[in-house]
Amino acid sequence: EAGVAQSPRYKIIEKRQSVAFWCNPISGHATLYWYQQILGQGPKLLIQFQNNGVVDDSQLPKDRFSAERLKGVDSTLKIQPAKLEDSAVYLCASSFGSGGHNEQFFGPGTRLTVL
Amino acid sequence: AQSVTQLDSHVSVSEGTPVLLRCNYSSSYSPSLFWYVQHPNKGLQLLLKYTSAATLVKGINGFEAEFKKSETSFHLTKPSAHMSDAAEYFCVVSVQGGGADGLTFGKGTHLIIQP
Numbered sequence: 001e002a003g004v005a006q007s008p009r010y011k012i013i014e015k016r017q018s019v020a021f022w023c024n025p026i027s028g029h030a031t032l033y034w035y036q037q038i039l040g041q042g043p044k045l046l047i048q049f050q051n052n053g054v055v056d057d058s059q060l061p062k063d064r065f066s067a068e069r070l071k072g073v074d075s076t077l078k079i080q081p082a083k084l085e086d087s088a089v090y091l092c093a094s095s096f097g098s099g100g101h102n103e104q105f106f107g108p109g110t111r112l113t114v115l
Numbered sequence: 116a117q118s119v120t121q122l123d124s125h126v127s128v129s130e131g132t133p134v135l136l137r138c139n140y141s142s143s144y145s146p147s148l149f150w151y152v153q154h155p156n157k158g159l160q161l162l163l164k165y166t167s168a169a170t171l172v173k174g175i176n177g178f179e180a181e182f183k184k185s186e187t188s189f190h191l192t193k194p195s196a197h198m199s200d201a202a203e204y205f206c207v208v209s210v211q212g213g214g215a216d217g218l219t220f221g222k223g224t225h226l227i228i229q230p
Binding site: 003004031033035040041042043044045048056091093098101102103104106107108109 | 147157158159160161164166205207209216217218219220221222223
């Protein structure tokens with residue numbers, strides 16, 4: 001079974017530039033999550049999708065971050081404009097259903113460096 | 116709101132000796148609890164999960180954890196450490212039920228295995 005795919009794996013940009021990350025979840029997984037992992041910390045949830053609808057985006061900095069999952073499969077996360085503090089690994093995860101007991105499967109992440 | 120506290124940022128043990136990684140949780144509702152492992156430059160992998168069934172949970176690679184409601188703890192143990200166990204370990208909580216079920220991660224414990 002193919003895992004969660006993410007691209008690019010690495011990205012270096014200057015502050016105030018824009019950047020986008022892509023995620024392809026495991027086939028058949030209805031729920032998709034984006035997490036931000038700052039160096040030395042645990043991942044923090046940014047947004048959760050159920051199919052193509054947003055379930056929780058309470059921790060997404062909406063003034064600069066946006067995310068979409070138009071057809072209920074792939075998802076993109078965008079930052080515009082980027083700040084130095086956005087340097088982090090951005091993790092995508094998916095699960096078959098919703099509910100806290102469902103296992104989330106994580107992708108390898110995209111490491112963003114903002115200069 | 117839920118949270119987890121990992122009591123040690125670093126744990127160092129000798130190969131072949133027992134491992135204990137400590138975690139306390141806080142949750143207003145019946146929680147699901149997980150331990151994830153993150154090897155350098157690799158994605159997060161689920162070690163084990165507790166979802167209100169047996170309080171002693173067995174996971175992969177010889178790890179196990181015991182849910183103790185009275186102590187609000189979910190410590191991770193392994194009888195004999197192996198060099199390949201060196202990694203970052205995260206204690207994670209999620210609330211069962213409801214649509215928003217993003218994971219709340221602890222800050223992580225870095226496990227060092229001495230030869």
